[in-house]
Amino acid sequence: MAGTNRQLWQHTGILFLMAVLAFFPVVMNIHPVKWDMIDCFYPWRFHIGECLQNGQLPWWNPYQDLGYPIHADPSSGAWYPMVWFIGSTVGYSIWTIGFELWIHVFFAGVGMYFLAKTLKFDPRFALMVGIAYMLCGFFIGNAQHLPYIISACWLPYVLAFYLKMRERKGWQDAVKAGLFMFLMIMGGYPAITIILFYLLMIFFGVTAFKLWREKDYNSIFAFIGRNALFTLTTVLTSAVMLMSVAVVSPYLSRLGNFDLEQALFSPFSPQSFFSFILTYSTTATIPWFNSDLSMRNGYFGIIVFLFFILGTFRKKPLELRIFFWFGIFCLCSAVGEYLPVREFLFRYVPMMNVFRFPSVFRLFFILGAVLTGVWTLQQYLVESKRENRTLYLALGISFCAMLSVIVAFRLQVFLAMGNFLKLGIFSFNTGATFAQLAVFQAAIQVLILGIGFILFWKAKNTNMRILSITALIATDLLIAASLNGPATVYYGEVEAKVAQANVDKYPHGFPKQLDISIDSAGHLPGIGTPYWQNQQTFQKQISAEGYNSFSFTSYEELESDFPKLYAAVKKCHLLTLSDRLLQNAIGDRIQPGELFVQFGSDRHPGIYALSKGDSVVLENYNANEFHVRAFVKRPCLLTLHQKDFSDWRAFINGKETPIFLSNMNFMTIELPAGKSKVSFVFDNTLVRIAFYVSISTLVFLLFMLLRDTVKGRVPR
DSSP states (O other): HHHHHHHHHHHHHHHHHHHHHHHHHOOOOSSOOOOHHHIIIIHHHHHHHHHTTTTOOOOOSSSSOOOOGGGGOOTTTTTOOHHHHHHHOOOOOHHHHHHHHHHHHHHHHHHHHHHHHTTTHHHHHHHHHHHHTTSSSHHHHTTTTTHHHHHHHHHHHHHHHHHHHOOSSHHHHHHHHHHHHHHHHHOOOOOHHHHHHHHHHHHHHHHHHHHHTTTTTTHHHHHHHHHHHHHHHHHHHHHHHHHHHHHHGOOOOOOOOOHHHTTSSSSOGGGGGGGGTTTTGOOOOGGGSSSSGGGSOOOOOOHHHHHHHHHHSSSHHHHHHHHHHHHHHHHHHHHHHGGGHHHHHHHHHHTTTTTOOOGGGHHHHHHHHHHHHHHHHHIIIIOOOSOOHHHHHHHHHHHHHHHHHHHHHHHHHOOOOHHHHHHSSSSSSTTTTHHHHHHHHHHHHHHHHHHHHHHHHEEESSHHHHHHHHHHHHHHHHHHHHHHHHTTTTTTTOOOOHHHHHHSSSSSSSSOOOOOOHHHHHHHHOOOTTSSSHHHHTOOOSSSSSSSSOOOOHHHHHHHOOHHHHHHHHHSSSEEEEEOOOOTTTGOOOOOOOEOOOOSSSSSSTOOOSSTTOEEEEEEEEEEEEEEEEEEEOOEEEEEEEETTTEEEEETTTEEOOOOEETTEEEEEEEEEEEEEEEEOOOOOOHHHHHHHHHHHHHHHHHHHHHHHHHHHSSO
């Protein structure tokens, strides 16, 4: 037992070291993470942290798109435990958003190691599985998409405990599988959870059929009961997120008008298959790939890929066959428009019509391919002594194929490799050609395959051979991560301390708003490198600008169908007084109960005083409340330019007053003459109850698991 524990800690330490080395510029706070990480997930989490540190639930983000319910956005992490831990303690910074990325990569490696051991892999080969998965092209290519990384991180844990749940009686494995599914739902990308659901359904069906054939009906009912507990655990712990999405869904355009063209956008195209052997070539900035830079990378190591090919037609255990064929199916789905599979899923399979990016399916192919490849490698190195000839032949053919790539490109184009190397290989070289990148990667693969051939040939001791191959696989993947990192993981040309300083110059909390128009608030001087979206969250200015992962249907309609009205709204201030209705420009589009308010005049479009002495002042606000002091000489309309949402309530001098929807989106109330104290307050009783359900269920289950663990260790 002591030896087993020592080996476990050693392997965990190796996986931790691999995560640190692969993401070294991020871990050491040398360079900031890039693309969506810096422009979306950082400002969203920064705002959530501000809410938590000010004692508020993260209900609303007032700064983007004139407000939206951030608590209902699965991509924001509003209810994700790690976001709460970081946000409520040290808060979000360049380093902590990077930390959240690479620590999930490490956890992913540990989870895949655990899944491989659950599938009866030798621990030494389970380590290979963990390394190949955690540094595969999904984690490196999609590093900017934090929910993707979170889902891919917890995916192996769900699968491992579900597989254990099939074989072992008791409630613990079902609860553990449900808790890790809870983490996927709270912080991950919904598409991966949806795909996982169908994989689990396959395992459920296969297990139930096997027990039925054996006429073991008691075990069938017990297995169904464990599945019910797994489902109940997932639903109760995730109740706050499920309820949040439910209350916001009627407002969203994404769920209502999602078409096939969007579902096929940015596939893992057949051209992207080059990434399986020449991953560096996918960083070429050319349209030929017909996919986003982040969606092209499927690399999981040249050695593992070679053994995946060798293992394709080998007889495999049942669980491994399921992973293999489900992965192949997902690869066919990942190519999008190039095969009819994704379209079929979109049209006929429930929940497959609510997400974009077919390339997300490649995660399940990589998972199955890594398991198959390393399992085949284990067969060659440990359980079979008679297939060395096939192995040497495969290595030799692969070695020659990489040499042929180099020769073929050299004969067809002028490579100018000297100039390519001078520009720097460990940087995002946007001027590099596909040929240069492919040839450089092919040269590395020649070296990797050559060393692999020598190791298999010369190393006679099995333990030394396994150790050497593990080191070779790790080296290969670290090189790939270092080459691709500047393109998809971090800004190599920007210092992390500079990026942090550009945020630190702005106030924290909920400071006073500038007395400027909405449009002006959205066009303040930029924060600086490397920010370009959602800067208002750091500047703490409420504006109509910004990007989030879902958009209100009514707001999109205002922007697209009523551009003049939208432009007039943006000329206003956050708080606006009016006594006129604009009907002639809208015509028959007016709906019962809606107001179309004209603000100011053509000469004074941003004016908010109706007569001399009228005033309206925002006294204070936070993510969930706006407190206003007003004085008007006659009754009028007061509009707060935040989206009208069912959870907002308005009060005048402590008494609740109706909120009218104005200009299709915003909150308008009738303001009486004289002095008034007006409050707009956000809260949702159902979501709050669901939050308490989630917390109490989580605490109870963790306590039960801890008690069971301690009880099992007490000597009897």
